[in-house]
Amino acid sequence: MWRAEAGPLHYLRGHWVREARSELIVSNGRIQQIRPLRPGRDAARSVVLPGFHDSHLHLRAAAAAKLSVDLSASSSIPALLASLRSRAGDFEGRWIRGWGWDESTLKERRAPTIAEIDSVTASQPCALHHRTGKVVILNSAAWRILTDPDSGSNSIEEPLRADAALLQKMPRQPENSVESALADLSCELAAAGVTSVTDATATNTWDDIARMDEWVRRGVVRQRVNALLAFDQVSAVSGSEGGMQTHGTVRVLGAKVAAPADGIAERVRHVRGYGWPVAVHATEPDELEAALAAIEECGPPTWGRDRIEHLGLPLPGHLERIRAGRIAVTTNPAFVTERAQKYRELLSAVEQEWLYPLRSVLAQGIPLAAASDRPVTSATPLGTMAAAVHRRPRAGGAEPLGAEERVTPDEALALVTDRAEVDGSALDRQGGRGSLASNLHLNADLVLLSDDPRRLLEDTKVLATFVGGHAIWGSPEVG
Structure with a gap:
């Protein structure tokens, strides 16, 4: 069992109101009791409020990005290619997937070419997803796998729209x-x-x-x-x-x-x-x-x-x-x-x-x-x-x-x-x-923070997160 003291934050008709400090008693991963503390004690810095919603x-796309080579920090095409080269071995026998490239953050202000991608991926199929998710670049090996050799078309295109029918043939993760x-x-x-x-x-x-x-x-x-x-x-x-x-x-x-x-x-x-x-x-x-x-x-x-x-x-x-x-x-x-x-x-x-x-x-x-x-x-x-x-x-x-x-x-x-x-x-x-x-009750969706989020402090920590009163994040050290 652990306990935490926090000032509840309530959102009421367009205003956040901080009330007197309460005590949360948590046992077996669940809120067991929420009770107000006696007045006169020093105010706690920590707060509890309704859980955040994204x-x-x-x-699925966010999960797929985790399974891909992260290219979002690449500042140039050579840096992007170096990231691909360093991770290619992790995809042996599978498609190399990259995610997060964005021409606006690359020094060259352009997408990598198919030839440049081929230079580090060789015969291994590769698909690089733009950070917005709107377009995908395939290397030559991927084009050969996805296109119909009997169609009579030998054209290789640059970035494809992410909803292009051709991409539906790519193997799923x-x-x-x-x-x-x-x-x-x-x-x-x-x-x-x-x-x-x-x-x-x-x-x-x-x-x-x-x-x-x-x-x-x-x-x-x-x-x-x-x-x-x-x-x-x-x-x-x-x-x-x-x-x-x-x-x-x-x-x-x-x-x-x-x-x-x-x-x-x-x-x-x-x-x-x-x-x-x-x-x-x-x-x-x-x-x-x-x-x-x-x-x-x-x-x-x-x-x-x-x-x-x-x-x-x-x-x-x-x-x-x-x-x-x-x-x-x-x-x-x-x-x-x-x-x-x-x-x-x-x-x-x-x-x-x-x-x-x-x-x-x-x-x-x-x-x-x-x-x-x-x-x-x-x-x-x-x-x-x-x-x-x-x-x-x-x-x-x-x-x-x-x-x-x-x-x-x-x-x-x-x-x-x-x-x-x-x-x-x-x-x-x-x-x-x-x-x-x-919303402050035993079955609520709540988040317990180390400080009032309205202070916008970079070191504000999430101490515990509850869905339906069950802890999905937090530890006995919270209190």
Whole structure:
């Protein structure tokens, strides 16, 4: 048995309130008692609050990234190739997989060529996934395996779109390896205080969601899991027109739409034909315009809430239309900090001010949540908070990117905790963003921190994480 003293933080109608210190008694991995301590004792620095939620990530992709050569730190093509060469032996008899390259962080400001990759991979098939997940580079050996020798085509292309039909022929990672990596990922999330996630993968089938349920039931993933379903899978779900779907432990929040701007309207119409809400990927202005026009044409869903994922670069008037449509937004503050150099190089000064807005979204009363988009970033909730407040890399002393879009620490904390309105499960709330004041109980999802997260201290630690009152992170040394 162990005990911990902490000041509870409650989120009540848009404000965080710290109450008198309480004592948590934990035994056999479960909260057994929460009791207020006598007044007059010194205030504890540690706090307990509702568990963090990552509103947009990709579980299988994040696991696959763990099984790949990490290229995200490569600053040049020679460095990238050196990383591949050093790890090639680990993939003997299998495809070499790399993840995380990004031309904007490479000195050459370009992707590696097929010839350059061939120089270190030889006859071993290799696939290198861009950090955004949008494109993949294959080496010559991979092209020879995947293309039909009888087709008469000998052309070898440079980066392929990640949804290219050719890539469906690639062998999948062994399921036991994926599950092992998922367990590691879940542990990392728990250590960061994350108690629930939403898998926003655009290709999720009902079988994929059933597999997520199995991961949760078997303890491979210890967080609560929500998911989005691929737009073309809605028709296959029995009773899809009747309301929010679940598969065991997994709630399905709507259908994911990710397409070029000229293909968004057709997909939104298809989904809305079944009454479902959509979650539309929109990092570019034309994608956002197409999404809003289609949603306005189709009218509201019969259940849940439409979402805009990312909201990378809204133009004047877009936020007003999002508010009018009662649409929620899930965004990524870490994009601004991790890609600051890229945005400063590619965007005008005006565009930089509009980039991934936060303050303007909240000012419109739009439900807003923040997320990591793992594996695109590995941002923790505490790191996401810092990015939302500062909007600049922690190192280097750079000026904020879009300083007017910074939020307060209280607002930033709400972005990684209160998700009910964004998920569409609190549409009838009155008087603001609702209350988490009742969440301190024996069966709650909670995180115990060494300090108040609103202080944004780099040494703030997650001492324990609880899902349904069960500890998924922490040790007897906590108290």
